[in-house]
Amino acid sequence: MRLMTVAAAAAALAFAVGSAQAGDAAAGKAKADACADCHAPEDFAGSDVGELTQAIKDVASGATKHKAKIEVSDADAADIAAYWAAGEE
Numbered sequence: 062m063r064l065m066t067v068a069a070a071a072a073a074l075a076f077a078v079g080s081a082q083a084g085d086a087a088a089g090k091a092k093a094d095a096c097a098d099c100h101a102p103e104d105f106a107g108s109d110v111g112e113l114t115q116a117i118k119d120v121a122s123g124a125t126k127h128k129a130k131i132e133v134s135d136a137d138a139a140d141i142a143a144y145w146a147a148g149e150e
């Protein structure tokens with residue numbers, strides 16, 4: 062039982078740390094302006110924020126083939142992902 066408690070605490074901590082690094086949707090809204098010609102936020106609404114952040118990083122790094130060359134930092138990617146995943150205008 063004690064082991065389970067420790068595991069649960071570790072999971073809670075990991076979650077807390079993850080949230081602390083989560084993107085800022087308000088900041089993402091402004092940054093996503095550069096993408097708005099081709100992407101509406103609702104295109105990515107409901108996406109997993111972590112996966113979407115990674116997808117944006119992959120596009121930015123050139124790992125994923127993408128129509129436009131985009132320049133976004135890792136922090137920008139997290140912010141844009143937070144904004145898009147929320148699916149708000």
Ligand code: HEC
Pocket residue numbers: 093095096097098099100116117120125126127128129131132133141
């Ligand atoms: C000129 C149009 C255009 C602009 C500007 C644009 N995109 Fe895209 N993007 C596309 C198209 C078209 C696709 C789907 C096909 C492809 O990947 O080329 C796509 C796909 C994506 C995908 C999904 C890739 C995957 O994993 O399949 C992500 C993430 C993405 N774009 C992020 C961005 C971000 C972030 C910006 C702004 C910083 C941006 N795009 C700006 C046209 C654009």
